[in-house]
Amino acid sequence: MSGDAAGLGKGRATAFVLPALVLITVFLIFPALWTIYLGLTDYRLTGLSAANPRIVGLDNYTGALGDPRFRTSLWLTLLYVGGSAIVGQAGLGFALAWILRSRTGAVSRLVEGVVLLSWILPSTVVGFLWFALLDRDDGTLNALLHTPGFAWLLDHPLLSIIVFNVWRGTAFSMMLYSAALENVPPSHLETARLADAGVPQQLRDVVFPRIRRHVLTNLLLISLWTFNDFTPFVLTGGGPEGRSEILPVYVYRVALRDGELGVGAAISFLILLINLVFALAYLRLLRGRNGRREIAAAGGPHT
Amino acid sequence: MISLHDLTKIFPGGVRALDGIDLTVADGEFFALLGPSGCGKTTLLRTIAGLETPTSGKISINDTDVTALPPGNRDLAMVFQDYAIFPHMDVTTNIAYPLRIKKVPRAQRTAKAAEVAARLSLTELLHRRPAELSGGQQQRVALARAIACHPAAFLFDEPLSNLDARLRLEARTFLKRLQRELAVTTVFVTHDQAEALALADRIAVMSHGRMVQVGTPTEIFHRPATTFVASFIGSTPMNLLPARLAGAALHVAGATLPAPAGLTPADHLTYGVRPEYMDLSLTERPDAFPGVISVLENLGTHTLVTLETPGTLIQLVVPEGDEPPIGTPAWAVPRRALIYRDQTLHTP
Numbered sequence: 178m179s180g181d182a183a184g185l186g187k188g189r190a191t192a193f194v195l196p197a198l199v200l201i202t203v204f205l206i207f208p209a210l211w212t213i214y215l216g217l218t219d220y221r222l223t224g225l226s227a228a229n230p231r232i233v234g235l236d237n238y239t240g241a242l243g244d245p246r247f248r249t250s251l252w253l254t255l256l257y258v259g260g261s262a263i264v265g266q267a268g269l270g271f272a273l274a275w276i277l278r279s280r281t282g283a284v285s286r287l288v289e290g291v292v293l294l295s296w297i298l299p300s301t302v303v304g305f306l307w308f309a310l311l312d313r314d315d316g317t318l319n320a321l322l323h324t325p326g327f328a329w330l331l332d333h334p335l336l337s338i339i340v341f342n343v344w345r346g347t348a349f350s351m352m353l354y355s356a357a358l359e360n361v362p363p364s365h366l367e368t369a370r371l372a373d374a375g376v377p378q379q380l381r382d383v384v385f386p387r388i389r390r391h392v393l394t395n396l397l398l399i400s401l402w403t404f405n406d407f408t409p410f411v412l413t414g415g416g417p418e419g420r421s422e423i424l425p426v427y428v429y430r431v432a433l434r435d436g437e438l439g440v441g442a443a444i445s446f447l448i449l450l451i452n453l454v455f456a457l458a459y460l461r462l463l464r465g466r467n468g469r470r471e472i473a474a475a476g477g478p479h480t
Numbered sequence: 481m482i483s484l485h486d487l488t489k490i491f492p493g494g495v496r497a498l499d500g501i502d503l504t505v506a507d508g509e510f511f512a513l514l515g516p517s518g519c520g521k522t523t524l525l526r527t528i529a530g531l532e533t534p535t536s537g538k539i540s541i542n543d544t545d546v547t548a549l550p551p552g553n554r555d556l557a558m559v560f561q562d563y564a565i566f567p568h569m570d571v572t573t574n575i576a577y578p579l580r581i582k583k584v585p586r587a588q589r590t591a592k593a594a595e596v597a598a599r600l601s602l603t604e605l606l607h608r609r610p611a612e613l614s615g616g617q618q619q620r621v622a623l624a625r626a627i628a629c630h631p632a633a634f635l636f637d638e639p640l641s642n643l644d645a646r647l648r649l650e651a652r653t654f655l656k657r658l659q660r661e662l663a664v665t666t667v668f669v670t671h672d673q674a675e676a677l678a679l680a681d682r683i684a685v686m687s688h689g690r691m692v693q694v695g696t697p698t699e700i701f702h703r704p705a706t707t708f709v710a711s712f713i714g715s716t717p718m719n720l721l722p723a724r725l726a727g728a729a730l731h732v733a734g735a736t737l738p739a740p741a742g743l744t745p746a747d748h749l750t751y752g753v754r755p756e757y758m759d760l761s762l763t764e765r766p767d768a769f770p771g772v773i774s775v776l777e778n779l780g781t782h783t784l785v786t787l788e789t790p791g792t793l794i795q796l797v798v799p800e801g802d803e804p805p806i807g808t809p810a811w812a813v814p815r816r817a818l819i820y821r822d823q824t825l826h827t828p
Binding site for chain 1: 529530531550551552553554556557558560561562564566567568569577578581582625629
């Protein structure tokens, strides 16, 4: 391969790349570096430290890691990601895709439409819809279940935001798995059926080996999105008593409500590191031994 | 034994893929479903397998009604056109897959896979992955998987169509010998008449969801029941010439031939003669079609000659070296002909 396939020359090639590089630097790299810098200071929203921030070293980090409220928040976030993204969205999304595959009736179009609608509606609109659903006195859910006065958001705040996020985000997984399932040749499933394989065996032997990479990509994306999701704030505001205070909400509270921008920046950087660990773990799985084998197999027969 | 009784399949949207099929495939028989694409042959095979549900009718295998049974309970093995070998399993695991589902212990199923593989010359390949196999080897793995579970019948969907021409002939002979040795009832689908004639003990020719003719390859080749079968069977298509009955004489393409006994006038009379069943004469004969040679096609050992006769073209096959040059006046002498009355064979 030649070094200059497009034949642009160094000068023009640089000119083409430069605008993108500038944008990335201004909007991604600089804020990230700024966050790291802020995390090392006692910068505040108001007061003396707002005017003259001091470098405090790793105090913010040790402070955050030692704060039980941070650790609770981290734990809640992991529960939130595990419950709503990995189990909820991926599970329900796959189930819907599997049930609706190769069905073309009005019912499947309706289900797809409804699921997609919940995904494309703006967060604030959805937030108010769920408020109306879960309201203590006039809520739709209480009316349906004949449980007047039951305060869902107060008694089960974490469960509420998990169900809310499943409802909200399943569409992406459903669409991704629908596309992935098209890659499974019907004859392979039929071979399994003729061997009397049940649905769990068909999934294990035919479907999952084929769509493994789709599953990992999907899990990576939705867990990162969910980990950084701020929408639950619209429903519970992190409460009551921090029982639904996932990390993005915690950062918001520390940095903007309590005004401790330095601490907030430090926690943001910790979140970034956790995201990085997530991403690296998934990428490792994707590139694992089986992944390479799968690529070789997808290359088709060499006849 | 597979019996089908009044089997009908109507797809949503109203397409009648199978239209009252009655058929019995005997034990150990190698049976071909032959027809052009869209004739319902694959739907019929899939319905026997249980992958499609018939709209009405009955399917029995070895005298058990299986119409309502799921595919896995019919004791059948199917080889698909694309072989459907699982890419993430090695050859042994693929062959042993149905046994694994049947919960046969690992040692036993590995031994069985090795035994079947040996029979199909796959022993060297047992630890390979499907991606490392050629098309012919993949096909044998698919066959081995079908054989390993000792089914009541095999179903093959276009088993040879993914192989290249040379390999296809080899695989054809191999498949026929294998089926004879195993003596397992086999139904296979093909659109290739040569494949059906070569492999099958009996053939069903299908068109528009119906069976037009069921018979041995010889019967189907020598006495096609309709002009559709006549035009479909044979590597060079049969000449189907419009004919007119006048008293005891038949007027066909410029020739006057004696009409067979018992032939009565009809809207459409067709005179059918295979290119292989005609001789070329360079001298005028009263019982022959006069014309001028217009095209010569080399078939290797033979030449396909196209004769331009008044109003139509007639094709006949002559041995290599016997073909006169283009433009020569010539006469085609039929040796063996069939008369179709309104597209149906007239049996004198």
